[in-house]
Amino acid sequence: MRAAVLGKHGEPPSPTEHPDPVPSDGQSVVRVTAAPVVPLDLLCASGTSYFGAPPVPYVPGVQGVGVVEHSGVVAPGTRVFFSTSAGMAAGDGSFAERCAVPDADLIVLDTPVPDTVVAALGLSAVAAWMSLTWRARLLAGERVLVLGGGGAVGQAAIGAARVLEAGKVTAVCRSEEAQKRALAAGAHEVVSLTSDVDELTARLAEATGGAVDVAIDPVFGIAATAAARLLANGGRLVNLGGASGDEATFSSSVLRSRSASILGYTNNALTSEQRTLALTAVLPHAHTGRIRVAHETVALPDVAAAWRRQAAGQTSGRLVLTL
Numbered sequence: 001m002r003a004a005v006l007g008k009h010g011e012p013p014s015p016t017e018h019p020d021p022v023p024s025d026g027q028s029v030v031r032v033t034a035a036p037v038v039p040l041d042l043l044c045a046s047g048t049s050y051f052g053a054p055p056v057p058y059v060p061g062v063q064g065v066g067v068v069e070h071s072g073v074v075a076p077g078t079r080v081f082f083s084t085s086a087g088m089a090a091g092d093g094s095f096a097e098r099c100a101v102p103d104a105d106l107i108v109l110d111t112p113v114p115d116t117v118v119a120a121l122g123l124s125a126v127a128a129w130m131s132l133t134w135r136a137r138l139l140a141g142e143r144v145l146v147l148g149g150g151g152a153v154g155q156a157a158i159g160a161a162r163v164l165e166a167g168k169v170t171a172v173c174r175s176e177e178a179q180k181r182a183l184a185a186g187a188h189e190v191v192s193l194t195s196d197v198d199e200l201t202a203r204l205a206e207a208t209g210g211a212v213d214v215a216i217d218p219v220f221g222i223a224a225t226a227a228a229r230l231l232a233n234g235g236r237l238v239n240l241g242g243a244s245g246d247e248a249t250f251s252s253s254v255l256r257s258r259s260a261s262i263l264g265y266t267n268n269a270l271t272s273e274q275r276t277l278a279l280t281a282v283l284p285h286a287h288t289g290r291i292r293v294a295h296e297t298v299a300l301p302d303v304a305a306a307w308r309r310q311a312a313g314q315t316s317g318r319l320v321l322t323l
Contacts, residue, residue, distance in 0.1 A: 002323070003096030004303040007057045009047030012307035013095060015300050018059060021092060021100035028071035030082055030101050034119035035064040035094035037310050037319040044087025051088040061086055063122045064094030065115040071103065079109040081118055081279060095303065097323050104272045111283040120295035120318040121156060121286055123267050126278040128156035131216050131238045131265050132164060134274070140165035142213035145204065145230070146187070147223040148243060150178020152293045152318050155185040157216045159291035160282070162186045170207050172223055177316065181294045193223060200226040214238070221245035231260040240265040297322050
C-alpha cells in the first residue's frame, strides 16, 4: 500500500510503498481517506517527546477518517473517525491507505460532514467541546475568552462557545491571518497578542468589558497570565496546551478573592465513550457551519512539503492529508 513513512527522527516522512497492516485481536482495518497533520505528529516524530523516541521506520498519524474494511465490531463499509498511538507506542498510524485501529478507538460517523472536514476538526474539536462542557461547565450567557483563537482548538472553541449560548466570545490571536480565522469561526471581537503582559491585560479588559467567566487556553505563557487577571468571580481558566511556553504567572490574591480556578485538561483523560459523545455532539454543528476549522488538503505525494510547512507554522489552517 501507499504510505508516508518516517525513516529518521526529526525529518519529514516520505511517500513510499509499505506493508499492509495485519490486525491483531481487538483491531479493525480502516481504509483511510483523510488524516490531519497535527503538532503531536511532529513532536512524536522528533524523537524528543516525553513518550520517548519511537522505533523507525513507522507511519505517523494520530488521527484519521476512513471506511472500515475488516472488523469484528463494525460492519464493513462504515465511515469512522479514529485515533492511533503512532509515535507514542510501537505501530503505524493514519498516513497510509490502510490502518489497523483498536476497536475501542473507532467512532462511527452518521452526520453527512465531508471526511476532510471531520479530519480537520478531529480531536481538536473534542478538546474544545470537553474543555467548555466537562471542565469549565460553561453556562448560557457566560463570557468566554479563547486564547490562540486562530488555531484549530481555538476556532473549534469559539464555535462551540457560540453553540453553547455563551455571551460575548473574545479571541486572542498572534497574526492577522489568525484573527481572520477567529472572526470567521464566530468570535465577537479579536485582540492582537502582544509580548507585554500589562498591555495585553489592558487590551483584553477593554474588549471584554473587564472580566470573563471562562478562558480556554491552548497556549499558556503571557496570554494565560493576562487572562487570569480578568477572571470574574467563580471564573475558570482551562489550560490544554503550552504552545507559547510552559510557564505563566498567577496572582494568589486575584484567584482567592474571586474564588477563581485554574484547571488542566487533556484528551488522554477521556474515556472512549466521552470522545465519541463529544465528536458526535460537534459534527451536527459542523454540518451547519457553526463549528468550523479552516483547513486545506494535501495529497500524499506532497506530505514532506506539508510536514515542513506545519513545522514552520506556514499554514493557513489545518493541513489534511488525502489518500
